[in-house]
Amino acid sequence: MAMNNDTPQHGGNLQQAAQTYGIPHSDWLDLSTGIAPFPWPVPPVPAEVWQRLPEQNGELEQAALNYYGSTALPVPGSQWAIQQLPTLFATSRVLIAQESYEEYRFWWQQQGHNVETFNALPDATQLRERDIVIVINPNNPTAQKYSLQRLQQLANELQQKGGWLIVDEAFMDATPEYSLLPSLQPEQNIVVLRSLGKFFGLAGIRTGFVLGNTCIQTTLQSKLGPWAISHPAQWIATQALADTHWHVAQRQRLLRASTHLQSLLVEYFSPDTLTAAPLFVSVKLDSDTTAQRWQQSLARHGIWIRRFPHWNRLRFGIADDTGLQRLASTLRLMDQ
Ligand SMILES: Cc1ncc(COP(=O)(O)O)c(C=O)c1O
Secondary structure (H helix, E strand, O other): OOOOOOOOOOOOOHHHHHHHHOOOHHHOEEEOOOOOOOOOOOOOOOHHHHHOOOOOOOHHHHHHHHHHOOOEEEEOOHHHHHHHHHHHOOOOEEEEEOOOOOHHHHHHHHOOOEEEEEOOOOOHHHOOOOOEEEEEOOOOOOOOOOOHHHHHHHHHHHHHOOOEEEEEOOOOOOOHHHOOHHHOOOOOOEEEEEEOOOOOOOHHHOOEEEEEOHHHHHHHHHHHOOOOOOHHHHHHHHHHHHOHHHHHHHHHHHHHHHHHHHHHHOOOOOHHHEEEEOOEEEEEOOOHHHHHHHHHHHHHOOEEEEEEHHHOEEEEEOOOHHHHHHHHHHHHHHHO
């Protein structure tokens, strides 16, 4: 399978879009990320939280334990863990979906591992000794969901061969019924990553969590140093994780917004090209030229979406009501 060796690109690059299209930063509707457009409402941060070093009082860890139902190591964004994990394993064959969050391929290759891609999860006959399989569930950018049963079976098969399963659940919060967390055993060969950037809309506080295997958590902890997560980030994360009423309302808001976005996009793209997750809708096109035409046309109207040139794919992040109306009227205008 062809491997893309470029440095990973990301959405949220409004500065670049503003320069390319000559539209001021503030006039854009940014749908290029999978970050919730209605974030957890951050209250004013007390002066002493800005001023004082964060002390390890266990409050964040307890809030995370309550929310995830499993011991979680707080890290400065799940991206930090994505970069660290390849350093913990001897050179391995690493398997990951062909279309997936590119940071994995990049960092595992940087560390000298052999990264191979799959279209469907490998079965027992395809696994070798000490393989590492990375699954993003739901996958970014394809929105594919993997069944719990299949992932557990894969983890067992890997365990027998001394391998590991890494599951990135950065986009899982709105659909906890698909999460591996309730079935995690501390000694199992599974690592799960979670993020406060997507569902909570708090990408700026750079806070994520590593769950699953205890040895991996302990090793990663020893690499963190004393104040890896800022005091304001810890203060905000602790409260956001504990706000159970908001979690319920946010799930409903996201599922509704995703449904509305799908209903709109299906007017312009064939239904079999659309796949949806609660935080984004993904469109597979016949060529990158078509994808580029859509991206450029929307960008001329100040709407920024994500294009994946190697995969002929576009990704629309969900919008609030105002954003959705703007997208709807722009698409109508472009269609004339
Ligand atoms: C699948 C996936 N995992 C992890 C991350 C990193 O998120 P963060 O470092 O903000 O927790 C991203 C960011 O886009 C992502 O798409």
